[in-house]
Amino acid sequence: MIRxxxxxxLHAVAVDGSAAFALATPLRVRELLALAVREAIGSxxxxxxxxxxxxxxxxxxxxxxxxxxxxxRTFDDADAVVVCEGTADVxxxxxxxxxxxxx
Numbered sequence: 303m304i305r306x307x308x309x310x311x312l313h314a315v316a317v318d319g320s321a322a323f324a325l326a327t328p329l330r331v332r333e334l335l336a337l338a339v340r341e342a343i344g345s346x347x348x349x350x351x352x353x354x355x356x357x358x359x360x361x362x363x364x365x366x367x368x369x370x371x372x373x374x375r376t377f378d379d380a381d382a383v384v385v386c387e388g389t390a391d392v393x394x395x396x397x398x399x400x401x402x403x404x405x
Contacts, residue, residue, distance in 0.1 A: 303391050303392070303393050304338045304341050304342055304391075304392045304393075305341070305389050305390070305391055305392075306334060306337045306338050306341050306389060306390045306391075306392055307337075307388070307389055308327050308329065308334075308337075308386040308387065308388060308389060308390050309327065310327055325387055326385045326386065326387040327385070327386055327387070328383050328384070328385045329383065329384060329385075329386060330380065330381055330382070330383055330384075331370060331372070331377045331379065331380050331381070331382045331383075331384060332360060332380040332381065334372060334384065334386070334390060334392060335356065335359050335360065335363070335370065335380065335392070336356050337390075338392040339352065339355045339356050339359055340352060342355075343355055360380055363378065363380055364380065366378070366397050367396070367397060368394050368395055368396050368397055369394075369395050369397050370392060370393070370394055370395075371392070371393040371394075371395060372384050372386070372390055372391070372392055372393075373386065373390055373391055374391075376395075378397070
């Protein structure tokens with residue numbers, strides 16, 4: 303599990319005048335995955351490594367290698383929108399069982 307701090311969307315609060323966006327932020331799954339990759343590789347990792355890791359993660363999700371569970375909801379589309387407040391728990395699961403792996 304990777305715990306990610308979710309940024310507040312201050313622009314949405316200012317434009318809409320709605321305090322709801324101060325409590326919960328709507329994000330695309332791809333944005334949340336980028337935050338999870340940054341958390342996993344560390345803030346001091348080179349930017350090119352970060353970009354390669356995000357690209358590989360999004361490619362793996364698009365090809366169906368794995369699915370993502372965010373705060374208990376499962377997603378297989380990087381363009382889906384999820385609403386989070388404060389932090390989000392991101393978990394990665396293989397989409398299908400690997401050959402040769404027994405339980």
